[in-house]
Amino acid sequence: MYCNKENVNILTALLVAHGVRRAVVCPGSRNAPIVHNLHECGDIVCTPVTDERSAGFYALGMALYVREPVVVCVTSGTALLNLMPAVAEAFYQHVPLVVISADRPPQWIGQQDGQTIPQPDALGRFVKKAVMLPETHDKETRWYCNRLVNEAILATRKHGGGPVHINVPISEPLYEFTVATLPEERKIWSCFSRELNKENEDELRSRLNKAQRPLIVMGQMEMANMTMLGATTMSGRGFVLCEPLSQENSCGLDELMEAVGDDERFVPDFVLYTGGHIVSKRLKKFLRGLDDVEMWQVSIDGELNDTYMHVSYVMEGDLTTSPDLFKNPDGSEGEYYRLWANAYEWVKRQLCETPLTYSAEAVVRHFEQRFEPLDCFALRHYANSTAIRLGCRYSREHIFCNRGVNGIEGTLSTAAGMSMVADDIVDMVVCVVGDLSFFYDQNALWNENLRGNLRVLLLNDGGGTIFNRFDGLRQSAAHDMITGVHHTHAEGICRQNNVGYRSACDMKTAEEGIEWLLRSHSDTPLVLEVYFNS
Numbered sequence: 001m002y003c004n005k006e007n008v009n010i011l012t013a014l015l016v017a018h019g020v021r022r023a024v025v026c027p028g029s030r031n032a033p034i035v036h037n038l039h040e041c042g043d044i045v046c047t048p049v050t051d052e053r054s055a056g057f058y059a060l061g062m063a064l065y066v067r068e069p070v071v072v073c074v075t076s077g078t079a080l081l082n083l084m085p086a087v088a089e090a091f092y093q094h095v096p097l098v099v100i101s102a103d104r105p106p107q108w109i110g111q112q113d114g115q116t117i118p119q120p121d122a123l124g125r126f127v128k129k130a131v132m133l134p135e136t137h138d139k140e141t142r143w144y145c146n147r148l149v150n151e152a153i154l155a156t157r158k159h160g161g162g163p164v165h166i167n168v169p170i171s172e173p174l175y176e177f178t179v180a181t182l183p184e185e186r187k188i189w190s191c192f193s194r195e196l197n198k199e200n201e202d203e204l205r206s207r208l209n210k211a212q213r214p215l216i217v218m219g220q221m222e223m224a225n226m227t228m229l230g231a232t233t234m235s236g237r238g239f240v241l242c243e244p245l246s247q248e249n250s251c252g253l254d255e256l257m258e259a260v261g262d263d264e265r266f267v268p269d270f271v272l273y274t275g276g277h278i279v280s281k282r283l284k285k286f287l288r289g290l291d292d293v294e295m296w297q298v299s300i301d302g303e304l305n306d307t308y309m310h311v312s313y314v315m316e317g318d319l320t321t322s323p324d325l326f327k328n329p330d331g332s333e334g335e336y337y338r339l340w341a342n343a344y345e346w347v348k349r350q351l352c353e354t355p356l357t358y359s360a361e362a363v364v365r366h367f368e369q370r371f372e373p374l375d376c377f378a379l380r381h382y383a384n385s386t387a388i389r390l391g392c393r394y395s396r397e398h399i400f401c402n403r404g405v406n407g408i409e410g411t412l413s414t415a416a417g418m419s420m421v422a423d424d425i426v427d428m429v430v431c432v433v434g435d436l437s438f439f440y441d442q443n444a445l446w447n448e449n450l451r452g453n454l455r456v457l458l459l460n461d462g463g464g465t466i467f468n469r470f471d472g473l474r475q476s477a478a479h480d481m482i483t484g485v486h487h488t489h490a491e492g493i494c495r496q497n498n499v500g501y502r503s504a505c506d507m508k509t510a511e512e513g514i515e516w517l518l519r520s521h522s523d524t525p526l527v528l529e530v531y532f533n534s
Contacts, residue, residue: 002036002041003036005135006135007134009182009183010136010149011037012034012041013184014149014187015071015153018187020044021045022045022066022068023038024071025046026048026049026050026055026074026075030102030170031100031101031102033170033177034102035073051082051446052074052083053409053413053443055086056085056087057089057410057411057414057444058414059072060095061414061415061419061420063090064414069098072099072100073100073101077114077115077116080101080117080123081117083099083123085410087123088405089402090404091128092276092404093402094160094300095161095163096157097162098152098166099123099127099163100168101119101165105170119132119167120167127164129151129155129165130164130165130167131165131166135169135171149166150187152166154190157190159192194318195322196319196322200317201322201325204272208238211268212269215340216238216274217241217242217273217275217283218242218247218275219245220277221245223400239340239341241256244399245392245399246398247398248396251348251392252344253279253280253283254279254389257282260286260343266343267290268290269294271287271293271296271310272295273297273308274297277404284308287308288309293310295308298317298319299315301316351365351394360386360459360461360530361390363510364394365394366510367432368394369394370515370518371518376427376428376518377426378428380395380432381400381411382395382399382400382411382433383402383431383432383433383434385408387459388403400415408434408436408437408440409437409440409441410441412438412441413441413443415429415431415444419525422453428453428454428518431456433458434460438460439486439490442490445493452523452525455518455525457514457517457528458490459532462487463485464482467483489529491529500520502517502528
């Protein structure tokens with residue numbers, strides 16, 4: 001039996017009709033009719049997460065893997081505001097989240113009633129669409145409710161896609177489940193194409209043909225797109241600069257740009273940029289310094305992102321639908337391509353062969369190298385700051401990262417959500433995370449539904465040591481406050497959440513711990529905590 005709130009029943013029926021199959025649900029009173037319906041319908045798998053901030057990132061991780069809309073449902077009041085970090089990340093990565101918030105009836109907002117804040121548009125510019133469903137009472141309001149839900153769900157896919165917000169006012173009583181079936185609702189169909197139109201594709205092909213030294217820059221993109229473009233770096237038309245956030249076999253971009261330095265031979269005469277964020281600051285500096293070089297951008301939403309300050313042409317579309325653009329018609333490799341390729345091969349050898357003393361860098365390098373002889377498929381999710389920089393340096397496989405906003409929060413929850421929906425082809429989801437990110441997001445482990453396919457490599461150096469790169473900061477009397485110095489350990493957190501735990505404090509125990517982390521069979525998550533300032 002379903003609830004007796006017609007707007008909630010319309011919403012449930014349309015979520016099912018549009019193929020939404022997963023929801024992260026948070027406890028609450030006002031959202032109880034919605035959670036009841038999602039669970040009752042049988043077509044949607046519900047995952048309970050108590051901490052709303054963590055729940056938002058759980059849903060993000062799920063959607064990153066399944067590449068379909070995922071619901072996150074919260075009760076009224078400040079519960080909704082806790083979703084803001086995950087929604088902002090989803091917005092900049094074009095991830096289809098459907099945020100559903102229960103609400104008080106509008107006449108009680110601002111009247112000192114419990115858990116009431118102005119919820120419509122509370123997520124502001126970080127959603128593609130925000131709607132408030134009416135409490136229906138006649139044919140017209142039912143039509144309006146249907147239309148709004150259709151509009152919101154379709155917006156998760158429009159112009160590259162992204163998160164949407166559906167706010168649902170619900171009057172009391174809340175707990176009457178008396179409706180036998182969901183209504184038959186009109187589903188509105190729409191076709192959104194991510195392909196470059198023929199005119200743009202021909203224009204781009206012509207410009208690439210004219211270029212003598214074309215450079216292709218790829219920012220963060222979906223793993224599926226990485227697979228489609230797997231041969232691009234060997235295309236020969238123009239060298240591809242990218243990181244593991246977009247392409248496999250693409251480590252060491254910062255080191256490559258350091259090796260290139262000021263050598264004029266590497267300066268391109270045309271740059272094509274696509275995808276999301278680039279971590280490498282050296283590449284950004286290099287591209288921003290190309291004052292007389294033409295630069296075109298292809299973006300899935302058609303928005304201008306002039307990250308490198310020289311864009312003159314923007315196309316809406318997805319380059320992964322036109323991989324042949326990058327191939328020379330005769331299959332040859334140009335001199336400019338070989339120049340970059342030789343430099344890159346030299347950098348890769350240096351990264352493998354340079355001796356390292358015990359450090360986070362040495363541990364991450366060993367961690368990545370241990371995957372090569374393992375017969376397993378692992379998804380890697382790196383936290384921001386030091387972790388992602390080390391991942392970009394040493395990983396030869398695609399890596400995930402909450403790089404849309406570059407926040408430290410939510411990494412562990414995102415990986416945890418991904419681990420819950422990963423199918424049998426994925427042996428494990430490994431989260432490589434720094435100490436501040438881990439402890440900030442420790443509630444990600446507070447979930448009895450987590451499985452043994454979640455593994456965590458925790459790099460604990462007692463604070464945000466990436467800030468120590470700035471000489472002036474060392475002189476500040478507020479240094480410890482700014483860098484978050486602490487003496488916290490993860491063992492107690494793991495024990496209370498039934499998570500397997502092991503620690504390491506030198507290279508030998510770290511190597512042994514990595515073997516344990518990657519090779520152990522476990523029904524519960526495993527955490528390896530590596531100390532560097534014990």
